[in-house]
Amino acid sequence: MAAVSATLGIAEKTVAGAHGFLGQNGLFEPGCQTFILTAAGLRLAELRTSDSARARLFLRELWGSSWFTLSTMRLLDAAPQDVTTLAEHLTRGISRRIERGLHLVHWLEYALVVHKEEGGQMALLRETQPPQPALPFIGSSHAVAALPRERFLEVMSAYRAIARAFAPPQF
Numbered sequence: 752m753a754a755v756s757a758t759l760g761i762a763e764k765t766v767a768g769a770h771g772f773l774g775q776n777g778l779f780e781p782g783c784q785t786f787i788l789t790a791a792g793l794r795l796a797e798l799r800t801s802d803s804a805r806a807r808l809f810l811r812e813l814w815g816s817s818w819f820t821l822s823t824m825r826l827l828d829a830a831p832q833d834v835t836t837l838a839e840h841l842t843r844g845i846s847r848r849i850e851r852g853l854h855l856v857h858w859l860e861y862a863l864v865v866h867k868e869e870g871g872q873m874a875l876l877r878e879t880q881p882p883q884p885a886l887p888f889i890g891s892s893h894a895v896a897a898l899p900r901e902r903f904l905e906v907m908s909a910y911r912a913i914a915r916a917f918a919p920p921q922f
Contacts, residue, residue, distance in 0.1 A: 754785070760799050772855070776817060804896040808907060810862035819855055820864055824875060827865065831872035837865075866900045876900055 756763040773779055778792035788796065791813055798806035814820050819841060826832065826840050838852025846852070856873060859865045866876045895906060 760796070772851075772858075777813060802892045802896075804892055804903065804907070807861060807863050807896075810858075811864060814862055814864070819859065820862075823859055823864060827873065827875045831868055831870075831874035834867070834871070834873050837873050863900065863904065876904065 753763055773792075774781060774786070777789055778795060779786045779788045781787075795806055795809060795813075798809055822841060823837070826837060832840075834853065834856055835849065838849055838856050840852075841855050842849070842852035856865065860867065860873075863876050865873045868874050895903065898906060
């Protein structure tokens with residue numbers, strides 16, 4: 752557990768409390784009294800140490816079709832909800848401990864699925880098509896990661912458009 756904690760850069764208590772969730776969602780698998788990082792878990796660990804912005808996008812992509820992402824999208828599609836209400840909905844029938852739902856909401860926020868609005872309610876973080884700027888934001892990975900969530904997604908969308916423009920055609 753300590754090795755996974757050190758590799759992922761998160762507290763050992765977090766790994767211990769979330770081992771079932773992290774294992775079920777492709778980041779590590781149980782071994783003989785140890786946990787082994789999967790390829791996805793190793794990639795996340797590498798990204799978290801070198802480029803936190805890409806780590807967040809990696810999780811968004813990895814968990815895009817998971818039950819908790821789809822449930823969250825369904826629950827928040829009509830309107831934002833209080834974080835506790837969202838956590839209770841996500842854990843209904845699974846766990847009586849609200850902490851598990853709160854951890855799940857925290858991971859969803861890290862993975863850029865939801866964001867906390869000014870009033871404290873959780874809302875979906877929708878990808879928007881930003882007006883095409885003359886040039887995208889250029890800065891260090893730390894500067895990009897520090898952008899507000901909406902601006903971060905706009906910048907990542909602009910980078911993706913540029914990358915696709917230079918990619919060879921697919922046949």
